[in-house]
Amino acid sequence: MRVFIVLGHRARLDPGFSLNDLPGSAGRIDVLCRCVNSAFCLSHDLRRDTELYLVLQDQVTLRFVGSRLRHLNPDERSTAALIQRALAAREQLAAEPALAAAGQGEVESTPGIYISHRGLREVLSEAQSRVEELILLHEAGLPLRQAELAADSGFVLSDHLEFLPGELELMVALPKLSLGPLSLHADHCIVIVHNELDLRFGSGACYNGRRWDM
Numbered sequence: 001m002r003v004f005i006v007l008g009h010r011a012r013l014d015p016g017f018s019l020n021d022l023p024g025s026a027g028r029i030d031v032l033c034r035c036v037n038s039a040f041c042l043s044h045d046l047r048r049d050t051e052l053y054l055v056l057q058d059q060v061t062l063r064f065v066g067s068r069l070r071h072l073n074p075d076e077r078s079t080a081a082l083i084q085r086a087l088a089a090r091e092q093l094a095a096e097p098a099l100a101a102a103g104q105g106e107v108e109s110t111p112g113i114y115i116s117h118r119g120l121r122e123v124l125s126e127a128q129s130r131v132e133e134l135i136l137l138h139e140a141g142l143p144l145r146q147a148e149l150a151a152d153s154g155f156v157l158s159d160h161l162e163f164l165p166g167e168l169e170l171m172v173a174l175p176k177l178s179l180g181p182l183s184l185h186a187d188h189c190i191v192i193v194h195n196e197l198d199l200r201f202g203s204g205a206c207y208n209g210r211r212w213d214m
């Protein structure tokens with residue numbers, strides 16, 4: 001399984017934002033929507049072997065599970081509407097503690113999207129139990145292309161802002177890898193990582209059923 005964790009530093013925690021203003025009053029939820037797109041969307045298909053955590057303001061986490069995802073389309077607006085529904089379910093989670101207990105702290109707002117009151121520390125610990133290695137993607141890291149990677153790897157990225165000192169402290173033990181000499185958008189990094197893993201380990205199905213030979 002491939003795991004991505006994206007830290008949304010300014011994203012709204014309530015569903016009361018306008019879908020017409022994702023970069024502004026929603027707190028750069030447009031960046032997170034593009035990360036969802038890059039994590040899952042193929043041409044006419046979804047990556048089912050992937051999970052994505054969006055950690056919002058270190059307080060609320062949305063977990064997208066590729067094997068269960070429904071209603072995900074490539075456009076930002078409809079993805080933001082799914083995020084909005086998850087944030088509305090969070091309010092229900094807060095009001096009804098029994099729901100949280102039943103879902104082990106998470107509630108599924110639409111198929112394949114779960115929301116919980118968890119921050120980075122808890123998410124790192126859960127993700128670490130799901131993959132062989134968790135990697136911090138950082139411009140100042142060692143070259144990823146020269147690193148050994150496991151097929152089941154996890155990657156932590158920041159949104160449009162730098163990682164905070166406290167976040168880096170929590171992740172100090174993780175290997176820090178770079179994708180290249182330039183600072184890229186987080187969603188573009190996800191596509192590059194997927195492609196690197198597809199080339200190294202295969203992606204399951206190949207275009208038109210043909211074998212991919214390097």
Ligand SMILES: C[S@@+](CC[C@H](N)C(=O)[O-])C[C@H]1O[C@@H](n2cnc3c(N)ncnc32)[C@H](O)[C@@H]1O
Nearest residue numbers: 137138157158160161178179180182183184186
């Ligand atoms: C838009 S960048 C973050 C902001 C940027 N560091 C800045 O100067 O303000 C988004 C995230 O993508 C990842 N990223 C961007 N470029 C990268 C690179 N060359 N190698 C590895 N990760 C990268 C990092 O996780 C980074 O925090």
